[in-house]
Amino acid sequence: MASANAHHFPNEQYDAALAAAPRHTATVRVTHWIAALCFFALLVSGIEVLISHPRFYWGEDGNVLIKPLFTLPIPASRATVPTGYGYVLPDQNGWSRSLHFEAGWAVVLTGLFYVLAGLIGGHLRKNLVPAGADLSGGALAKSFADHLRLRRRSESEAASYNVLQRLAYLAVIFFLFPFTVWSGLAMSPAIVSVTPSVVTLLGGQQSARTIHFFCTILLVLFVLVHIGMVWLSGFGNRMRAMTTGHATEQPVATQEEQP
Amino acid sequence: MSQLSRRKLITSALGATAGVAGIAVTARLADRNGFTPPEWHGIYGPGDTMTYAAQKLLTRHTMAREFSRDRISKVPFANQISPPAEEFKRLQAGGFADWRLVIGGLVARPTSLSLADIRRYPLRSQITHLACEEGWSYVAEWIGAPLSHVLHAVGALPQAKYVVYHSIEKGWTDSIDMADALHPQTFLTYGMNGSELPVGFGGPLRMRVPRQLGYKSVKFINRLTVIDSIKALPPGGDYSWYAGI
Numbered sequence: 442m443a444s445a446n447a448h449h450f451p452n453e454q455y456d457a458a459l460a461a462a463p464r465h466t467a468t469v470r471v472t473h474w475i476a477a478l479c480f481f482a483l484l485v486s487g488i489e490v491l492i493s494h495p496r497f498y499w500g501e502d503g504n505v506l507i508k509p510l511f512t513l514p515i516p517a518s519r520a521t522v523p524t525g526y527g528y529v530l531p532d533q534n535g536w537s538r539s540l541h542f543e544a545g546w547a548v549v550l551t552g553l554f555y556v557l558a559g560l561i562g563g564h565l566r567k568n569l570v571p572a573g574a575d576l577s578g579g580a581l582a583k584s585f586a587d588h589l590r591l592r593r594r595s596e597s598e599a600a601s602y603n604v605l606q607r608l609a610y611l612a613v614i615f616f617l618f619p620f621t622v623w624s625g626l627a628m629s630p631a632i633v634s635v636t637p638s639v640v641t642l643l644g645g646q647q648s649a650r651t652i653h654f655f656c657t658i659l660l661v662l663f664v665l666v667h668i669g670m671v672w673l674s675g676f677g678n679r680m681r682a683m684t685t686g687h688a689t690e691q692p693v694a695t696q697e698e699q700p
Numbered sequence: 701m702s703q704l705s706r707r708k709l710i711t712s713a714l715g716a717t718a719g720v721a722g723i724a725v726t727a728r729l730a731d732r733n734g735f736t737p738p739e740w741h742g743i744y745g746p747g748d749t750m751t752y753a754a755q756k757l758l759t760r761h762t763m764a765r766e767f768s769r770d771r772i773s774k775v776p777f778a779n780q781i782s783p784p785a786e787e788f789k790r791l792q793a794g795g796f797a798d799w800r801l802v803i804g805g806l807v808a809r810p811t812s813l814s815l816a817d818i819r820r821y822p823l824r825s826q827i828t829h830l831a832c833e834e835g836w837s838y839v840a841e842w843i844g845a846p847l848s849h850v851l852h853a854v855g856a857l858p859q860a861k862y863v864v865y866h867s868i869e870k871g872w873t874d875s876i877d878m879a880d881a882l883h884p885q886t887f888l889t890y891g892m893n894g895s896e897l898p899v900g901f902g903g904p905l906r907m908r909v910p911r912q913l914g915y916k917s918v919k920f921i922n923r924l925t926v927i928d929s930i931k932a933l934p935p936g937g938d939y940s941w942y943a944g945i
Contacts, residue, residue: 494835501767501829504777504836519834521779534833535938536744542945543747630831631755631944634762634911646829646837 463686469564470683472555479548480664482540487657489537492530493518497654501645510651549622556614568602569611575604591673606670613663621656624649734877738862738930739941748940755944756879764885764910767827772893773838776830778900781869781919788868788920796904801888805864805926808855815904818888821845821853826885832914833943840901842908843891848882851926859928865907866923874918875930875941876909885910888921913943 465473495513496503503509505522516526518533559565574580584605602610626632627640627649643649671679682688730736735753784792791799796815804810824846831837847863856863856878863881866873880886887908890897897903902919909916927933 490833491835493833496835501771502773502775502838504775504838506775506777507773535940536741538833539741539744539747539938539940542751542940543744546747546750626945628831629755629945630764630829630913631759631762631911634764635758637765640765646831650835 464682464688465686466562466564467686468555468558468562470686472551472558473683475551476548476555479544479551480660482544483548484657484661486537486541486544489518489533490541491654492516493532493534494522495524496522497651498647499644499651500647503647503650545622545625552614552618569607569614571604571607575607580604593674609663609666613660617656617659617663621653621660624653624656628653734861734879737940737942738875738877741938741940744940748942751940751945752942755942759911759944760879762911764826764828767829767839769827769841771839772827772841776838776840776893776901777836778898778902779832780900784899784920785868785870791868792899799904799922801905801922801924803850803854803924803926805924806857806860806928807851807926808857809853811854813850815890818845818850818890818905821849824884824887825891826887826908826910828885828908828910830910830914830917833939841891841893842887842889842910843894843897844887844889844908846884847886847888847907848884850888850924851881856926860926861928862926862930864925864927864930864933865918865921866925867918868920868922872918872920873933874907874916875927875933876912876916880909880911883909883911911944913945915939916943 491513492515495515495517496505496509497511497513498507499510512524515524516528516530517524518530520529556565559569575584581604584603588605623639624643627643628646633640633646640646640649643652678688727736730749730753735756736749737752739748741748799815801813801818802811803813822845823843825841825843827839827841829837829839851863860878862875862877864873864875876886885908889902889906889908890904892898892901892903897906902917905921906919907917907921
């Protein structure tokens with residue numbers, strides 16, 4: 442790694458060690474790509490199931506005779522749903538439902554493995570839990586401002602996740618993702634027969650469906666911002682780092698910053 | 701070939717053999733204990749099987765949620781059905797007096813029951829949620845005879861594994877395992893919300909399986925067959941056989 446540009450660590454030994462150490466461990470890389478594949482499968486199959494009834498309700502009841510909370514302005518795959526469109530999309534729920542649950546199993550098991558390995562190997566503590574100093578109002582505001590200005594960091598600074606990145610990942614891993622699974626399971630008549638509070642705590646089966654939809658929106662936003670940040674920090678290099686473990690080439694971004 | 705790589709090869713081979721044997725033994729055990737669904741949808745087989753096994757394990761002694769009377773939906777909804785068969789229209793014209801439920805297969809006493817016969821079984825009712833896989837739902841009171849009472853009366857044989865139920869409407873056939881068939885909330889339903897079961901909701905006789913999604917609650921039931929292997933059935937379409945989720 443070249444230290445021509447003035448970054449925080451002029452120590453060349455440190456730079457060499459940084460370049461040699463994998464940016465992402467094999468566990469992180471493998472679980473990342475399985476999760477990415479599952480997310481895509483869940484999103485496509487979820488949209489497919491959703492279009493059979495693009496109306497949302499609150500409580501236990503919801504059907505075309507009941508006033509919805511809101512309706513998505515899209516055509517439906519069932520003729521019984523009034524959408525204002527003059528046509529009905531094909532019904533693909535058979536394979537969509539099967540794919541949704543299969544990908545669900547895969548991503549939940551992968552997620553459990555990731556968290557367990559992260560607890561044992563220290564990935565969660567070292568790379569995800571923010572340093573105390575980074576959580577001060579000033580540090581957070583600075584990181585936030587840097588992100589808003591789309592300011593790119595040098596490679597050594599970027600060797601670990603920044604504070605906003607850590608908080609975003611923690612929120613997704615420990616709140617948004619589990620909540621999405623929970624609201625999904627709350628729609629299962631078999632699961633709620635085991636523990637009714639799975640659904641009653643969310644306000645009913647239709648509430649769970651509406652919450653599941655909003656969880657999806659948040660997850661999609663996260664993924665879009667995530668891809669956007671990867672793009673800004675050098676798409677090829679970041680993709681290489683997440684695939685081979687090493688961001689071997691000097692990032693174009695850093696070179697461009699030199700006068 | 702060096703010592704080391706040979707050892708590695710042997711270890712890998714042994715490991716792989718143990719792995720395959722482990723999976724085979726697990727699969728055999730799961731199958732013997734009724735943890736594998738009777739249908740395997742190609743690449744979706746593993747997911748369907750895990751869902752079925754997990755939910756079978758969890759729902760052994762569970763009851764579908766029941767609601768108080770004031771939670772019954774003011775506006776229940778039923779998907780429209782294609783124009784009924786001629787046979788259905790003829791029976792409907794006669795007030796369903798000639799409707800028969802033919803029960804056969806692995807039972808000691810094959811029989812044919814009229815609606816009046818079914819009404820002679822102890823009446824049970826449940827106020828449960830019906831959710832369609834499409835995403836809509838409602839809560840209603842369902843009145844009928846538990847399927848378990850009828851199966852007991854006809855003497856389902858010990859080797860029975862599934863109950864197949866046929867609708868008078870062509871192409872509507874489904875099946876449940878014995879755990880669901882004998883479940884106290886699985887009804888041969890003839891009433892809804894305090895009156896007769898309307899035709900739109902499956903009258904005169906509908907199977908009600910409240911721990912699964914609506915498509916397992918088939919309308920216009922006129923035949924039950926108790927079987928020990930679902931292999932003999934025509935393929936059930938591309939919807940997952942188990943609909944607990």
